[in-house]
Amino acid sequence: MEFLSQISLGFIPVLIGIILLYGTYKQVPTYESFVEGGKEGIKIAFSIIPFLVGMLVAITVFRASGALEALMNWIRPVMEAIGVPAEIVPLILIRPISGTAALGMTSDLMAVYGPDSFIGRLASVLQGSTDTTFYVLTVYFGAVGIKKMGDALKVGLLADVVGIIAAIVVVLLVFGAK
Amino acid sequence: MVNYIWVFMTIVGFIFAMINGTMTEVNKAIFDGAKEAVTLCIGLISILVFWLGMMRIAQESGLLEVLSKLFRPLVRKLFPDVPTNHPAMGYILSNMIANMFGLGNAATPLGIKAMEELKLLNGGKNSASRSMVTFLAINTASITIIPTTVIAIRMNYNSASPTEIVVPTLIATIISMLGAVMIDRYFYNRRRRKG
Numbered sequence A: 001m002e003f004l005s006q007i008s009l010g011f012i013p014v015l016i017g018i019i020l021l022y023g024t025y026k027q028v029p030t031y032e033s034f035v036e037g038g039k040e041g042i043k044i045a046f047s048i049i050p051f052l053v054g055m056l057v058a059i060t061v062f063r064a065s066g067a068l069e070a071l072m073n074w075i076r077p078v079m080e081a082i083g084v085p086a087e088i089v090p091l092i093l094i095r096p097i098s099g100t101a102a103l104g105m106t107s108d109l110m111a112v113y114g115p116d117s118f119i120g121r122l123a124s125v126l127q128g129s130t131d132t133t134f135y136v137l138t139v140y141f142g143a144v145g146i147k148k149m150g151d152a153l154k155v156g157l158l159a160d161v162v163g164i165i166a167a168i169v170v171v172l173l174v175f176g177a178k
Numbered sequence B: 001m002v003n004y005i006w007v008f009m010t011i012v013g014f015i016f017a018m019i020n021g022t023m024t025e026v027n028k029a030i031f032d033g034a035k036e037a038v039t040l041c042i043g044l045i046s047i048l049v050f051w052l053g054m055m056r057i058a059q060e061s062g063l064l065e066v067l068s069k070l071f072r073p074l075v076r077k078l079f080p081d082v083p084t085n086h087p088a089m090g091y092i093l094s095n096m097i098a099n100m101f102g103l104g105n106a107a108t109p110l111g112i113k114a115m116e117e118l119k120l121l122n123g124g125k126n127s128a129s130r131s132m133v134t135f136l137a138i139n140t141a142s143i144t145i146i147p148t149t150v151i152a153i154r155m156n157y158n159s160a161s162p163t164e165i166v167v168p169t170l171i172a173t174i175i176s177m178l179g180a181v182m183i184d185r186y187f188y189n190r191r192r193r194k195g
Helices: A002-025 A030-047 A049-064 A067-081 A086-094 A099-113 A118-129 A133-144 A152-175 B002-020 B023-060 B063-078 B087-100 B104-121 B130-140 B148-156 B166-194
Strands: none
Touching: A002 A030, A002 B023, A002 B063, A002 B166, A030 A049, A030 B023, A049 A067, A049 A099, A049 B002, A049 B023, A067 A086, A067 B002, A086 A099, A086 A118, A099 A118, A099 B023, A099 B148, A118 A152, A118 B148, A118 B166, A133 A152, A133 B104, A133 B130, A152 B130, A152 B166, B002 B023, B023 B063, B023 B148, B063 B087, B087 B104, B087 B130, B104 B130, B130 B166
């Protein structure tokens, strides 16, 4: 499984190379386009500050008070029986509901346990591989006025469950448990 | 829903602090949490600027369109109700490609356009058609090639290898995408049997 992390290392430089060469070939003003797109990035980073401040304050309060520990002790035996650290459970629960809240939790887990720990890696893959089902559902259906959702919510949430299980199994296989 | 969870965590935290006598820690946590959040956002700027800059080049050079054409045969199988040259198909494809590259902001308007077209195809009814449910399922389980934000956070916390999670993420997300398609088919067949 070592070669997978090797592919990961080469993946990004190759992708950047393709984008730059293809842009040059198509005579896109590459540098100027890059700068224009980059401005968007600054806007996004600043616009998520309030979301993260709100969520991280709630999480740090929840943890500092000892409430998180109590909750963990309560569900730990169940989760550990299937090989999942209890610390990851809040992230799993919030991921389909709020993207920014999940982002806050992911960064919190990495701050506490380190990005290269099992929990840090699992949080990374979970964050990257699932999407905010409720957000997509509300925005897309809301925008065009769909009132009857049919099976969309059920299908979306079940797909999330598959994604979460897949993330856990893949991280276990690629990086091992520790 | 988030509203309830947010208030719940804060209030339960305060109640626990009263019982456990951890009020000092909780007071400190309020300001630590806020500071941590702002520091994180500042740290995210570098990578967001870089990737959104790259993606703008990919968009303007037509690279995203080339990718859409590549995936057309596959998408035709997923949406048998949508005629091949219908504008909905183009929007669906561009939305999926934008999602793959973590372009959430670019993906959303494309997704909404796709929904509008799908609604027209469905005679403008306000209930979700088969294709709409499929489109949503694929969207929530969309394949991710570059998990930009996650890489940024990992860099921020000094990971030895911030990008080592790219391939595992790709594998996990392909599995969840396949899962979404199968679950969607299952529910579609069930609806059809019920008539």
